[in-house]
Amino acid sequence: MTAEVADGAILTARDVWVGVEVGGALKPIVQGGRLTVPRGGILGLVGESGSGKTQFVRNIMGLSSLEPGLMSGSAVYALGDQPPLDVLENIDAYSPFRPPTGDELIPQRQRIGWGWPLWRRRFRKRLAALRELGVGFIFQNPTGALNPYLRVGQQLGEAVAVARPNANKAEIREGALHWLSEVHLKSSDATLALYPHELSGGMAQRVMIALALAAEPKFLVADEPTTGLDSHIRREIVGLLHRILREGELSGIVISHDLPMIARLCDRLAVMFRGKVVEEGPIAALGDPESPNHPYTRELKERAEDLAKGRHSMRREAGESPDATGAVAAAGCVYRSRCLVHKVGMVDRTKCATEGPSLVEVADNHRVSCHVEEIDVLRDLALVSAEYRAGEIGD
Amino acid sequence: MSALGRFKDGAAADVLQTVLRWREYDYRLIFGSLTVLVLVVFRVWAIFLDVLTMEVYTGGSAGGRFTASVARVAPNCAQAPGYLLGTDQNARPLGLTLVEATEAFFEPALLSCAIALVLGTLLGAVAGYFRGGLLESGTKLLLTVVASYPRLILVIVAVGIFVASVDNPGGQLGLRLAMIATFLGLAYVPTLAFAIYQKVGAFQREQFVEAARAHGLSHTRILGYHILWANCLPVLARHFFYLFGYFILVETSLSFLGSHYGVPASTPSWGNLVTGCDLGSLWAPAFVAPAVCIVGSILGLTLLGDAIGERFERRRG
Numbered sequence: 001m002t003a004e005v006a007d008g009a010i011l012t013a014r015d016v017w018v019g020v021e022v023g024g025a026l027k028p029i030v031q032g033g034r035l036t037v038p039r040g041g042i043l044g045l046v047g048e049s050g051s052g053k054t055q056f057v058r059n060i061m062g063l064s065s066l067e068p069g070l071m072s073g074s075a076v077y078a079l080g081d082q083p084p085l086d087v088l089e090n091i092d093a094y095s096p097f098r099p100p101t102g103d104e105l106i107p108q109r110q111r112i113g114w115g116w117p118l119w120r121r122r123f124r125k126r127l128a129a130l131r132e133l134g135v136g137f138i139f140q141n142p143t144g145a146l147n148p149y150l151r152v153g154q155q156l157g158e159a160v161a162v163a164r165p166n167a168n169k170a171e172i173r174e175g176a177l178h179w180l181s182e183v184h185l186k187s188s189d190a191t192l193a194l195y196p197h198e199l200s201g202g203m204a205q206r207v208m209i210a211l212a213l214a215a216e217p218k219f220l221v222a223d224e225p226t227t228g229l230d231s232h233i234r235r236e237i238v239g240l241l242h243r244i245l246r247e248g249e250l251s252g253i254v255i256s257h258d259l260p261m262i263a264r265l266c267d268r269l270a271v272m273f274r275g276k277v278v279e280e281g282p283i284a285a286l287g288d289p290e291s292p293n294h295p296y297t298r299e300l301k302e303r304a305e306d307l308a309k310g311r312h313s314m315r316r317e318a319g320e321s322p323d324a325t326g327a328v329a330a331a332g333c334v335y336r337s338r339c340l341v342h343k344v345g346m347v348d349r350t351k352c353a354t355e356g357p358s359l360v361e362v363a364d365n366h367r368v369s370c371h372v373e374e375i376d377v378l379r380d381l382a383l384v385s386a387e388y389r390a391g392e393i394g395d
Numbered sequence: 396m397s398a399l400g401r402f403k404d405g406a407a408a409d410v411l412q413t414v415l416r417w418r419e420y421d422y423r424l425i426f427g428s429l430t431v432l433v434l435v436v437f438r439v440w441a442i443f444l445d446v447l448t449m450e451v452y453t454g455g456s457a458g459g460r461f462t463a464s465v466a467r468v469a470p471n472c473a474q475a476p477g478y479l480l481g482t483d484q485n486a487r488p489l490g491l492t493l494v495e496a497t498e499a500f501f502e503p504a505l506l507s508c509a510i511a512l513v514l515g516t517l518l519g520a521v522a523g524y525f526r527g528g529l530l531e532s533g534t535k536l537l538l539t540v541v542a543s544y545p546r547l548i549l550v551i552v553a554v555g556i557f558v559a560s561v562d563n564p565g566g567q568l569g570l571r572l573a574m575i576a577t578f579l580g581l582a583y584v585p586t587l588a589f590a591i592y593q594k595v596g597a598f599q600r601e602q603f604v605e606a607a608r609a610h611g612l613s614h615t616r617i618l619g620y621h622i623l624w625a626n627c628l629p630v631l632a633r634h635f636f637y638l639f640g641y642f643i644l645v646e647t648s649l650s651f652l653g654s655h656y657g658v659p660a661s662t663p664s665w666g667n668l669v670t671g672c673d674l675g676s677l678w679a680p681a682f683v684a685p686a687v688c689i690v691g692s693i694l695g696l697t698l699l700g701d702a703i704g705e706r707f708e709r710r711r712g
C-alpha cells in the first residue's frame with residue numbers, strides 16, 4: 001500500500017488506529033485518526049482528557065513501546081531533502097489486530113506469525129532515520145521525563161552530543177549552556193549541576209524544552225507544555241514556545257486543552273473526541289463565529305468563553321454526563337449524546353445512531369465530521385446554542 | 396587544577412562525592428568502611444608476610460639450593476607481635492595467621508563478585524529491557540532453574556565433583572579457590588539478575604526512558620547509562636558487598652567441613668582456625684579471634700553495602 005502524502009505537508013497521518021489489549025479484548029484508543037501538518041506550520045491538537053490525543057501523536061512518532069496491540073495506518077514524514085518516510089509502513093501485516101472493516105465495530109484479531117520481531121527491528125531503524133531528520137518532543141510531565149539520578153548538565157549534554165556527535169567535552173558544555181540561555185534559564189555551571197528534584201515546575205519545563213531543542217529538530221511536538229503551571233509561568237512558557245517556533249521556523253504539533261494557547265501558537269487545528277478526529281482546519285476557523293464548526297468544537301469554545309467570563313456550568317444539560325471521556329466502539333456518531341445539533345433535531349437522528357460520519361470538506365482545507373446536510377447549520381451554531389440556552393428551542 | 400578539581404565533572408565524580416559525603420553520622424558507613432580498611436590492610440600485610448617468608452635461592456658453584464626463609468632466620472620470633480594472641484592449633488602465631496588467612500577469600504571473593512555482577516547485570520538488564528519476547532522468557536527460565544537449588548548446596552556439590560575429578564586437589568589451592576569463587580558467582584547470578592530485571596523492568600516504563608528514546612539515544616546508552624549506571628547502582632553496591640561477605644561465609648563453612656571441600660588444613664583460613672572449637676574450650680582465643688573476624692567482617696560488609704546503596708538512592712531527593 002502506498003502511503004498518501006498531502007501536498008506541501010511535513011507530516012501526513014492517515015487511518016491511524018491505536019488500541020491496547022485488556023484481558024484478551026481490545027480497547028480502541030484512537031480510531032482512524034488523521035491529521036496533516038503543513039511545512040512550516042504548527043498544528044494544534046485539542047480535545048478533552050482521554051480523547052486519545054497523546055496516544056495518537058506518540059504512535060505516529062514511534063514513542064510507544066510496541067507491545068503487541070493494535071496499531072495501524074500510515075504516518076509519512078517529508079523532512080528535508082530525503083524521500084518521504086512512513087514510520088508505520090506495513091504495520092497492518094504484523095499487528096496482532098487489524099482495523100474493523102465493513103460492519104465490524106471493533107478491531108479483529110489476526111495471525112501475525114514470526115515476522116513481528118523483524119518488523120520491530122525495521123521500525124527501530126526507521127525511527128533512527130526519523131531522529132536523524134530532526135524530530136523533538138516536549139513531554140507533558142517534565143519532572144517525570146527527566147532522569148531523577150542525572151544532573152541537568154549530564155542530560156542536556158547527551159542531547160547536544162546526539163546532535164553533534166563529533167563535539168568535544170568543552171563544546172558539549174558550551175552547547176548545554178547555550179540552550180539554557182535560550183530557554184531563559186541562568187546559564188551557569190550551578191544550573192547544570194542541579195538534579196531534577198531541585199528544579200521548580202517552570203524550570204523543569206524549560207529544561208525539557210531545552211532538551212528537545214538541543215537535538216536541533218525541524219519538527220517539534222509539545223504535549224501539554226503548560227499543564228500544572230501557574231498562570232504567570234504558563235504565559236512565559238507560551239511566549240517562549242512562540243518565539244522558538246517562529247524564530248526557528250519549525251513545524252510541529254502542540255497538544256493542549258488550552259484554546260487561547262493553541263490560538264496563539266498554531267496555524268491549524270485538529271479536534272479529537274473519544275478517539276476520533278472530528279474537525280481539522282485552519283486556526284482562523286476557531287475564532288471566526290461565521291465559520292462552520294463541529295458542534296464539539298463549538299462546545300469547547302463556549303466552555304472556554306464561559307470560563308473566562310466566570311459563567312461556568314450554566315448549561316441546561318448539567319444533569320447529563322458531559323464529562324464522560326474515553327474512546328467508545330459503537331455504531332453511529334460518538335458525539336451524538338452531547339450534540340446540540342442532534343438535540344434540536346437539525347440532523348437525521350437515525351443516521352447519527354447508525355452511521356459514523358466521515359470528514360467532509362466544508363471550506364478550503366477545512367473538514368468536519370458531521371451528518372448535517374446543510375453546512376449553514378454548522379455556521380449558525382452560535383445562534384442555535386444561544387437559543388438553546390435561552391430555552392427557545394429544545395429536545 | 397587540583398587532583399580533586401579534575402574530578403568535579405562526570406559520573407565517576409558523582410559517585411565519589413556521594414560516598415564521601417559524611418554530612419551526618421552513619422554508624423553503618425563508619426563500621427563498614429573500617430571493616431573494609433582492616434580487610435585491605437590484612438591482605439596487603441599478608442602479601443608482605445609472604446614476601447618475608449619467601450625462600451631465598453642461593454646460586455653457587457656447588458649447585459644452587461633453597462635456603463631458609465628471611466623470617467625463619469630472624470632471631471627470637473616468639474616475641475613478635477603475631478604471638479600476642481597466642482598460637483593456633485598448629486602452633487603458628489594466631490595474629491599473623493588471621494592476617495594470612497585473608498588470602499583464602501580476598502581475591503576469590505572479588506572474582507566471585509565480578510562473575511555475579513557481570514553475568515547477573517547482563518542477563519537481568521537484557522531480560523528486563525527487551526520484554527515480551529523469547530529473550531525474556533528464555534532468560535527467566537534459565538535463572539529460575541539455577542535459583543531453585545540452594546546456593547551453598549550447589550557449591551558443595553560442584554566442589555565435590557571437582558575434587559573427585561582431579562588427581563592432587565590438595566596441591567592446587569589457587570585453582571580450588573577459583574573454582575569455589577566461580578561456582579558461587581554463578582550460583583548467585585539468578586539473585587542479582589532478578590533484582591536487576593525487576594528494577595530495569597520498572598524503569599523501562601518510566602517516562603524519562605521514553606524521553607531519552609525521543610531525544611535519539613541508542614538502546615545501549617539508555618540501558619547502560621540511564622538505567623543501569625544512574626539508577627541501578629544502589630542494587631549493584633548492595634549485592635557486591637553482600638556477596639563479598641557471603642563468600643567469606645561460604646569459604647569458612649567449606650573449610651570447616653574439612654579439607655575435602657574447603658582449603659587444606661595446613662593453609663591459613665578463618666574456617667580452618669575455628670575447626671575443632673567443639674573439642675576444646677569455646678572461649679579460647681584460638682577460636683574466638685577468628686569467629687570475631689568472620690562475624691565482624693560479614694556484618695561490616697553488609698552494613699556498608701546497605702549504607703552506600705541508601706546514599707545513592709538519596710541523590711534522587
